[in-house]
Amino acid sequence: MADKKLMKGNEAFAEAAIRAGCDAYFGYPITPQSEVMEYLAAQQPHLRTGMVLLQAESEVAAINMVYGAAGTGKKVMTSSSSPGISLKQEGISYLAGSQLPCLILNVMRGGPGLGTIQPSQSDYFQATKGGGHGDYRMIVLAPASVQEMADFVKLGFELAFKYRNPVMMLSDGIIGQMMEKVEMFEQMPRATEFDQRWVTTGKTPDRERNVITSLDLDPARHERHNQKLQAKYQLMRENEVRFETIACDDAEYLFVAYGSSARICQKSVKLAREKGIKAGLLRPITLFPFPYDEIDRLTKQLKGILTVELSAGQMIEDVKLATEGRVKVALHNRMGGMVPSPEEVLDALITHFSI
Amino acid sequence: MNEEIIIAGFGGQGVLSMGKILAYGGMMQQMEVSWMPSYGPEMRGGTANVTVILSDERISSPILNRFDTAIILNQQSMDKFESCVKPGGVLIYDPNGITREPQRKDINIYRVEAASEASKMVTSKTFNMIVLGAYLKIKPVISIENILQGLKDSLPARHHHLIPVNEDAIKRGMEIVTTVETHGYASPS
Known part of the structure; x- marks a missing residue:
């Protein structure tokens, strides 16, 4: 049996990020999820796996860093709590529109506004019905234990890349702050090869130029893009229901x-x-x-x-x-x-x- | 075995770390454990509490409002948690700073003069370990060996030289805990 550790939900999430072969974390601290970045900083992931850890100047900057890094095919993530997740909504809509994979953790606290730092689940609509503008969906995973705070990082990245879509882990102050036993999965290597059909890592002579954008001023073409997105969300409905x-x-x-x-x-x-x-x-x-x-x-x-x-x-x-x-x-x-x-x-x- | 504990006192008394050591100790004994702190303003001074559950089964709710044991270290916590002890349950308190003694007649009540005892020890920071000792005397759910192992796992290596001091404090707590009221619970003597 693998070694079991006593960890906070937020710490388990952070450790799982390193082990899942995450390439970069961009974030900005907020209670009750500040332990994510604290734990990552203490672990020095640049020494463990080469993973980038960056405290951005704001939540808006962090989500746009996620957009940029995700465009290169890297496994990237951010985390925040309710008010910070609201700030990220524009970026999340762009990520969905541009079909970029990433993992976003929301450790929910009470709202509206700055609200309170105590636990809440009042961001359900925002997470499941599209918190930003436009017809988009994210796969939303709801961990109910510290173990799932770790396991869903791995699952979340798998689903994000399977559908080229943002995946959100919707947690809360209780799951983030509590400590339980957790069994960590083994360290996975960071990816070295990327899907050349869409990544923007520099055009190679044998393929067309890849363009990542959510903008298309041709309505007919943009309707087809929307239909393609909706077909993808339908596939998620058919294949990814978990309970x-x-x-x-x-x-x-x-x-x-x-x-x-x-x-x-x-x-x-x-x-x-x-x-x-x-x-x-x-x-x-x-x-x-x-x-x-x-x-x-x-x-x-x-x-x-x-x-x-x-x-x-x-x-x-x-x-x-x-x-x-x-x-x-x-x-x-x-x-x-x-x-x-x-x-x-x-x-x-x-x-x-x-x- | 299922033991649901609330430990409540002032921030800085070591309430959260005492709970953590219990949880680590429970893990050493192959139990399921959960540790749910009050976080937020409490961490920045004021009252702090932690719910620790030790169980042989998968733990359901990490948040409770009725407890097998309440360990109470200030008056605010007495006001809030005395009524939350299950009938026949255990309440352990330090009378230091308590202006209203516990009133319940359907629970088992024990006193440990931990603050006063801690002031006589090498370092008064062992206060929470004296309280822990009192608890382990009344409810020996975790062996002292596993508690010490838990202490080792929860303390950074640079503090490991303090483990013997903490062990002394735990033993002192076991010696000085006194019975105030018993109702249906016979603690091992």
């Missing part, structure tokens, strides 16, 4: 929650079962693409669904789309950095469905 179900086989009531909320609901499921309430948990691992089909399938056996979110209720809209009104979907939420206890969540289930 975990806990105690769903005989469940009459279902919690739907992701990330830290899903951890809280795991305990609520246990407490419910102790009281004889047949509760289960569906945890979306990908928020885009969303597991509509699995929720649709489970709907037939359910008396009620409770979505649990650290937001005013954002993911609940997708849950309702999946159920199409066939079962009552209720919300239990906390906002502004507050977090519900497992008992509170169970009480909400009992109240909403008069169990």
Whole structure:
């Protein structure tokens, strides 16, 4: 068995970045994800793998550095927390439009505005429905443990390059700050060969010039580009849905929650079962693409669904789309950095469905 | 085994590192562990707390509002967490700075005069290890060997010469902890 370490979620993410063969990290510090850059700096990744670590002058600069470096085919990433991720939205839209692969981590905190530094999940709409302008999507991975903060770095890069698209890891202050045991994957080499069909590493005599841009003033051509993007997003919907179900086989009531909320609901499921309430948990691992089909399938056996979110209720809209009104979907939420206890969540289930 | 602990006090008392050492110790014993700190303003002075879970099973929620054990090191934390101890659970506190003693009659209460004891030791920074010793005496969920190994893993190498001092403090804490109130829990004597 590989060596297990006790690490914070943010540290596990940073260590995984080095091990995944990441070529460059560009970022700007913000609570609650500052440990990412702190850990990277302490590790001196330029000595370990040759990876570049750069603290940019702002979040806007960082995401544009990601754009530039991604254009050369390199594995690049950035991380921030909610207000910083808002600043990056223009760059993310350009990355999506230009079909550039990269990994972006959002360790969410409460908003709107500067909000609070405490955990939140109120950037769900921004991450899954396109936070910047234009019709684009990102694959959104929602880690619920320190282990997944590490594993999803590797997975995130694989998906980013498979689809030539930005991938976001949507985490929060709880998962970022907590420490758990983590088993790290082995060091992977940094890539030395790049896909010559699109990278801008200098034109070689045997191929056409590659152009990376999101601008096209010819509407017909630009519509075709949009159709191509939409076809790609459709492929993601068909191939990349990921979720975990806990105690769903005989469940009459279902919690739907992701990330830290899903951890809280795991305990609520246990407490419910102790009281004889047949509760289960569906945890979306990908928020885009969303597991509509699995929720649709489970709907037939359910008396009620409770979505649990650290937001005013954002993911609940997708849950309702999946159920199409066939079962009552209720919300239990906390906002502004507050977090519900497992008992509170169970009480909400009992109240909403008069169990 | 499933032990859910809150450690709460002032920033600077070593609350977070005490939790970290417990978590490392739990890992040495092949347990599942989680360590969830209060972060933010607390880290910059004021109150600080950490939730540590030690378990034989996969840990669900890292955030709780009811605990098997509360270790309380200032009055604000007493006000906030005394009511969060499960009936039959354990509350350990340092009376230093406590203006209102714990009132519950359905839990087991222990005192450890760690601040006063720490002032007599080589360095008063061992305060949190005295408290840890008191906890391990009442709830020997982790062996002292594994705690020392945890200490070694969580301290940078340049501080390893301080491990014997910390070991002394843990043992001192085990000696000076006293019972205030028992209700259903027999700590090993």
